[in-house]
Amino acid sequence: MAHLLVVDDHRSIREPLAAYLRRQGFEVTTASDGPSTRARLAETRFDLIVLDLMLPGEDGLSLCRYIDAELHTPVIMLTAKAEFSDRIVGLDLGADDYVTKPFSVDELVARIRSVLRRANMPPPAVLDEAGSLQFEGWTLDLTRHTLLDPQGQDVPLSTMEFRLLRVFLERPNQVLSRDDLLDLTSRDNSAFDRSIDSQVSRLRKKLEDDPRHPVLLKTIWGDGYLFAAEVRKVEA
Numbered sequence: 001m002a003h004l005l006v007v008d009d010h011r012s013i014r015e016p017l018a019a020y021l022r023r024q025g026f027e028v029t030t031a032s033d034g035p036s037t038r039a040r041l042a043e044t045r046f047d048l049i050v051l052d053l054m055l056p057g058e059d060g061l062s063l064c065r066y067i068d069a070e071l072h073t074p075v076i077m078l079t080a081k082a083e084f085s086d087r088i089v090g091l092d093l094g095a096d097d098y099v100t101k102p103f104s105v106d107e108l109v110a111r112i113r114s115v116l117r118r119a120n121m122p123p124p125a126v127l128d129e130a131g132s133l134q135f136e137g138w139t140l141d142l143t144r145h146t147l148l149d150p151q152g153q154d155v156p157l158s159t160m161e162f163r164l165l166r167v168f169l170e171r172p173n174q175v176l177s178r179d180d181l182l183d184l185t186s187r188d189n190s191a192f193d194r195s196i197d198s199q200v201s202r203l204r205k206k207l208e209d210d211p212r213h214p215v216l217l218k219t220i221w222g223d224g225y226l227f228a229a230e231v232r233k234v235e236a
Contacts, residue, residue, distance in 0.1 A: 010052075075096055
């Protein structure tokens with residue numbers, strides 16, 4: 001059970017939200033201002049923090065900076081529509097996502113689950129944007145966003161296909177669920193998980209000799225997909 005800290009100075013938002021999140025299976029602690037948030041953070045290790053930016057005592061941006069630097073706990077910001085610049089600053093300070101007030105509690109729950117899944121994923125083998133990834137004679141150029149087949153011919157990729165292939169190559173021989181793949185390729189929580197199946201199918205047609213019997217991009221029934229290849233990083 002993930003333990004969440006919900007921080008908002010409006011009791012009419014904070015308490016109903018905490019109650020709803022508990023019904024969704026989360027353990028929830030609340031705080032109403034900067035000092036009480038600091039006190040909760042000193043007492044307990046949380047899995048995720050839902051943080052309002054406009055708080056008495058200490059603003060959410062200052063708290064976000066502290067959380068990112070000292071605790072490394074995922075943060076979802078709650079912001080008003082007029083606080084667009086603060087949202088950008090918050091993301092720069094280490095927040096993982098944001099929801100704009102007034103918000104749908106179902107959307108917030110979806111974003112909480114998405115951020116928690118990302119936080120629990122194994123780190124990628126490749127952390128920078130330069131160079132290329134090579135596998136089975138193929139080359140994916142990370143800078144130019146191009147794919148070359150073993151004969152050196154360019155294979156066109158859509159933006160989604162490039163993102164998807166990169167995710168697989170960064171995590172070779174790891175089983176990735178549809179939710180994992182959606183989280184790693186798109187921040188659109190409204191996306192339908194079956195759309196990943198369609199993208200995988202298109203990618204197979206470009207990579208596999210026989211897409212009906214794939215040897216690289218395998219289906220792990222009931223769990224997701226696995227890219228079965230050794231991947232080598234080549235520096236730029």
